[in-house]
Amino acid sequence: MFEPIVINSEISKKELSYNEILKFRVLPTDKIPVPDVVLSFFDSMVMTRKNISCITGKAKVGKTFLLTLLNIAVLNKGEFQNTLKSFLPKGKDKILYIDTEQSDFHILLILKRILDSVGENKIENLLMFNFDAIDIEQRRNYTKELIYNTEGVGIVVIDGIADLIYDTNDIKESSIMASDLRKWSVEKDLHIVNVLHQNPSENSKMRGHLGTILMNKSETVIQITPCKENEDIKIVDTLSTRNKKPLPFAFEIDENGIPYISDYQFESKPIKKMTKKELFETHKIDIILDIFATSSDLGIGYGQLLDHFKRAYLSKS
Missing domain, CATH: 3.40.50.300 (P-loop containing nucleotide triphosphate hydrolases)
Incomplete structure (x- = not known):
């Protein structure tokens, strides 16, 4: 009779080293060339x-x-x-x-x-x-x-x-x-x-x-x-x-x-026009600065605010 094959269930593992792992850390002070x-x-x-x-x-x-x-x-x-x-x-x-x-x-x-x-x-x-x-x-x-x-x-x-x-x-x-x-x-x-x-x-x-x-x-x-x-x-x-x-x-x-x-000419893609929301998100800081740059130190009324906002917004569109 053949002797049964004994399978060793213990799998040897390489012992982890903390210092070895630290070699892979990237620091902001590292000098890494292009x-x-x-x-x-x-x-x-x-x-x-x-x-x-x-x-x-x-x-x-x-x-x-x-x-x-x-x-x-x-x-x-x-x-x-x-x-x-x-x-x-x-x-x-x-x-x-x-x-x-x-x-x-x-x-x-x-x-x-x-x-x-x-x-x-x-x-x-x-x-x-x-x-x-x-x-x-x-x-x-x-x-x-x-x-x-x-x-x-x-x-x-x-x-x-x-x-x-x-x-x-x-x-x-x-x-x-x-x-x-x-x-x-x-x-x-x-x-x-x-x-x-x-x-x-x-x-x-x-x-x-x-x-x-x-x-x-x-x-x-x-x-x-x-x-x-x-x-x-x-x-x-x-x-x-x-x-x-x-x-x-x-x-x-x-x-x-x-x-x-080849000298093949690629068609240029048309530039997508921004929506009103995208336009405002892109220029909102400039719009706000434009509004208050023309305002007096005493502040601005609601009607004036709307008027200035429309003018500033339209200047960006």
Whole structure:
């Protein structure tokens, strides 16, 4: 007979240390510098080191072409086509690009397109890996290994973050993945860009619990959609950001498959007229000051008060 298996019910726990916890306290006297900017859209920073971001959109909308455009901009450094700006310093200017969805052939196409745009000297700073045909645990372990052991990396691109976990609707697994991404970005002082599909039936919600958690954890969430008037034009907008929201921009793809910034003109939205209540709430202090600035030291009667109020109110409308 086999001997019964004895399961030890005592789970060893790391002893909590109060002093260890205090390391995470933020004080008003702390000197925390402005984060190093990896990429800006126009004059608005969208990606900084020690942070993560997301690029999202429907399947086959052009997310990989947007990544190609961003990679070209980062490798070129400085201002790119009057829209994108990259600030990676020498020694921290390598891109680690991990694809989990496409074949070797299609990844090589991307690499050659970028090479044609930036030249042989700059392409050395782009390290591309294809983790399509390996299992999930390998993908995750290989990704972490590359992040922690590749020198000089300033930005990591994971095209297919959903393929690093088993189930995007598993809240525990999704939370661990998001926490790992944040931890990796902070400990290695780099930015991690994650690509995640949107749900087919909803406009902007990223898939599963993973999408919800990454929406909250990301510094910036960038959405790509086809232009309604011309699907060859791709619109890039910011769904959410911790920084100043940048203006949208558009790009197209030339005959060689290389994306470029389009001169697409966005319609300016009409300014919403304020209601009477909103107008008063906005200008109430100025209105009150205007009323009593013209009053004598002896005070003001009710009739005069109404008259002055109407005049002051109308001057603001």
